[in-house]
Amino acid sequence: MELNAQGRPVEEVLEDLNAKRSRDVPWRDGKVFAMVFDGGPSVHEVAERAAALYLHENALNTHAFPSLGEIQSEVVGWTSALLHGGDTAAGFMTSGGTESILCAVLAARTRAETERGITAPEMVLPISAHAAFHKAAEMFKIEVRVAPVHEDFTADVDAMAALITSNTVLVVGSAPQYPQGVIDPIGEIAALAVEVGASCHVDACMGGFVLPFAEMNGAHVPPWDFRVPGVTTISADIHKLGYAPKGASVVLHRTKELRRHQTFTFDGWLGGMYATPNMQGSRSGVPMAAAWAVMQHLGIDGYRSLTATTLEAAAQMRAGIRAIDGLRILGDSQFHLLAMAADPEANLQIPIFALGDALARRGWFHGRQYPPDSLHATVSAGTAAMMDHYLEDLAAAVHEVSGSADSGTAGAYATIE
Numbered sequence: 322m323e324l325n326a327q328g329r330p331v332e333e334v335l336e337d338l339n340a341k342r343s344r345d346v347p348w349r350d351g352k353v354f355a356m357v358f359d360g361g362p363s364v365h366e367v368a369e370r371a372a373a374l375y376l377h378e379n380a381l382n383t384h385a386f387p388s389l390g391e392i393q394s395e396v397v398g399w400t401s402a403l404l405h406g407g408d409t410a411a412g413f414m415t416s417g418g419t420e421s422i423l424c425a426v427l428a429a430r431t432r433a434e435t436e437r438g439i440t441a442p443e444m445v446l447p448i449s450a451h452a453a454f455h456k457a458a459e460m461f462k463i464e465v466r467v468a469p470v471h472e473d474f475t476a477d478v479d480a481m482a483a484l485i486t487s488n489t490v491l492v493v494g495s496a497p498q499y500p501q502g503v504i505d506p507i508g509e510i511a512a513l514a515v516e517v518g519a520s521c522h523v524d525a526c527m528g529g530f531v532l533p534f535a536e537m538n539g540a541h542v543p544p545w546d547f548r549v550p551g552v553t554t555i556s557a558d559i560h561k562l563g564y565a566p567k568g569a570s571v572v573l574h575r576t577k578e579l580r581r582h583q584t585f586t587f588d589g590w591l592g593g594m595y596a597t598p599n600m601q602g603s604r605s606g607v608p609m610a611a612a613w614a615v616m617q618h619l620g621i622d623g624y625r626s627l628t629a630t631t632l633e634a635a636a637q638m639r640a641g642i643r644a645i646d647g648l649r650i651l652g653d654s655q656f657h658l659l660a661m662a663a664d665p666e667a668n669l670q671i672p673i674f675a676l677g678d679a680l681a682r683r684g685w686f687h688g689r690q691y692p693p694d695s696l697h698a699t700v701s702a703g704t705a706a707m708m709d710h711y712l713e714d715l716a717a718a719v720h721e722v723s724g725s726a727d728s729g730t731a732g733a734y735a736t737i738e
């Protein structure tokens with residue numbers, strides 16, 4: 322495989338790219354419950370025009386591009402206000418939830434080393450915590466101690482407590498966790514961290530741009546943000562239900578002093594002072610500007626309205642699934658995430674991944690996960706309008722696969738090539 326020796330005309334190159342795209346999931350149809358979250362035509366427009374403005378810009382040096390410094394500081398400030406960070410919280414934009422989590426975990430380790438002299442760091446997670454924490458642990462050489470969850474899939478705080486030692490640098494809870502969409506008891510988790518002087522991260526990658534607006538709309542939201550004492554860092558992805566295109570998340574620290582443990586500064590090579598806030602060096606202005614533009618375009622009332630639509634659709638989806646003999650919802654998720662599984666007590670067993678295949682043949686894309694085997698949905702504004710249609714197709718797909726010997730395949734949450 323070699324790069325073409327001669328360059329090719331613009332039109333021809335773009336035609337090829339468009340041809341490649343034909344097999345990608347058609348998320349614009351509103352039938353994809355993962356990966357792309359569609360805020361609608363005007364959100365696309367503002368993001369695309371902002372992205373075009375910043376296509377070539379680099380946030381590596383905000384003295385050269387002060388606008389990107391401002392964009393970051395405004396996006397972080399608005400997010401902090403939504404998450405009740407008060408006058409003290411400070412943070413940075415990152416490329417996504419994984420990078421926000423990497424930054425928070427590294428900061429917790431560095432803080433513990435600095436303040437408590439810990440050289441054999443450990444972190445305590447419920448098994449529902451995102452895989453990115455394990456990635457961080459491997460990269461930063463931290464021992465992971467994993468606690469089980471309760472039958473309702475919320476973190477088992479007693480089990481977590483039993484895993485805390487004087488080497489614990491970080492305790493983690495999620496609001497909500499990804500697999501079943503339930504919110505961990507953040508107050509109790511943060512209290513565990515406080516007891517040993519460890520950091521407490523709340524993974525609100527999914528909830529960060531849903532829970533504040535659900536609360537404003539009058540929903541009961543258990544305490545999860547900086548109003549909970551002991552929470553030191555929060556991750557919130559703008560590129561999930563903040564409806565920005567990919568590459569935008571916020572990591573917040575309760576104070577600027579805590580934030581210092583995340584940054585890197587180096588003045589000992591031949592290229593001059595090097596200081597970065599996150600894992601990146603050169604840093605595209607595209608996702609930063611697009612996220613800024615989407616947030617400005619939607620405003621609080623826009624988010625409240627998208628959240629209302631989304632949560633209504635998620636409730637309709639859960640009710641529709643529960644009404645089908647042989648299917649159940651795992652846990653008692655209340656917001657935009659859900660997992661559906663076969664009901665082990667049903668007469669006729671539904672092979673859940675074969676059901677995923679039957680839905681995929683009808684154009685619907687679910688995440689597939691285990692244990693237990695289940696189909697995952699992230700409901701968003703883009704899928705909300707399709708819910709009647711989805712439930713009709715679900716009934717037909719259940720009929721098609723019930724009692725079938727074909728068990729389907731589990732697929733993957735994330736892949737390498």
Ligand SMILES: *Cc1c(COP(=O)(O)O)cnc(C)c1O
Nearest residue numbers: 417418419451498499524526527
């Ligand atoms: C999506 C997600 C992450 C990881 O974020 P990426 O943007 O995919 O890197 C972490 N935690 C939760 C709860 C998530 O939903």
